Amino acid sequence: MREQFRQEMKELTDTLVLQAQAASKAITGAAASLKDANLALAERVIDADHTIDMLERDIDEMGVSLLARQAPVASDLRTVVSALRLSATLERMGDLARHVAYVARGRFPKTVASGEVQELFENMADKAAQVGQLVAKLVETQDLSLADEIIAGDDALDDMHAKTFEFALDESLELSRQEIVDVILLGRYLERFGDHGVSVAHRMRFLVTGMEPDDEARAEIEEF
């Protein structure tokens, strides 16, 4: 019984790691598809999102089943509760990567924009991909020093998000209606990806230390 419990707990955390890696791969692919107007890659990101959704379902089922049959306590309980919360956040991160890939696919064979606007997209997408990779590493290693790097990455995304508004509203910058729409949507998707990364960081801190984020940390998750 005890051994089966440990085995099920391991399966739960392994599946969560798989989901985090899949979300990281999705945003990394989405960023690359944006940079090179790479249609095949954008398609792969879009198709792979289903896997991330199914991993959420698996984690939820395993978590609820563990609670129902094993009534875990202490750090095991925190692991299960955290897995249930993290699976939903990672699923949203996958959705946002898919949305970025949709935009890249929609503008193919062109890139989404050109000049400094395109450069901003690429930098923002690269930063989001970096956050995605840190999130996967944090879920895998539970090394909380990565949490601060994720929060710094999110801060950088917030700054670039503010820049997207400047571009969208700057009348001296010639942009088509489609480009204005893309500036706003890509900015929003990538900024939200960062927010979810911070949410993962706080939830992993809870998992490891048992400390819930304080009000200030909660407020930070969504500065707008």
Next chain:
Amino acid sequence: MREQFRQEMKELTDTLVLQAQAASKAITGAAASLKDANLALAERVIDADHTIDMLERDIDEMGVSLLARQAPVASDLRTVVSALRLSATLERMGDLARHVAYVARGRFPKTVASGEVQELFENMADKAAQVGQLVAKLVETQDLSLADEIIAGDDALDDMHAKTFEFALDESLELSRQEIVDVILLGRYLERFGDHGVSVAHRMRFLVTGMEPDDEARAEIEEF
């Protein structure tokens, strides 16, 4: 012990109802502030969001504490797990209402747009407010017949969301850069509010029946 357990379960569900009512009030106020360029109302929605965040924290703490000390089973376990998931969704609905209020406040003393664009915003915000009210009623009464109404409301929001893109991209429609930005952002916020409403509907179905949403239902939550 048993009586204390029932008391704590009641407190958990009561707090969840309070949070759902607060989210409903927020979107209803946001919709009204958009319609009349009502600054005071927009400010109230923005300020009240903190309460919704605090209710999420309370629900999370109560839920985790119940799991740790009482190891609830069957429908009590579903109630606790659902509360943990719903609190995060309701918190997001509150954030989205706040975002709508930010836009209304930002354009004061004008309305956000005029003519058919403003009319679309008002219809979309009214529909989102209706979804918010249905969500509060569903959480309160657990009457699953409301779930279908929520899903229908979300479908209507998706249709109006598609219309926001038509407006944003229609060169024959004179729009300022700010108006294009607002069309896209408000469309996105209100469409996402509907998605979260559907998510609540599915989670309430799980709470009442023990059935997890199937893959099709999960895919419906975010059609784009």
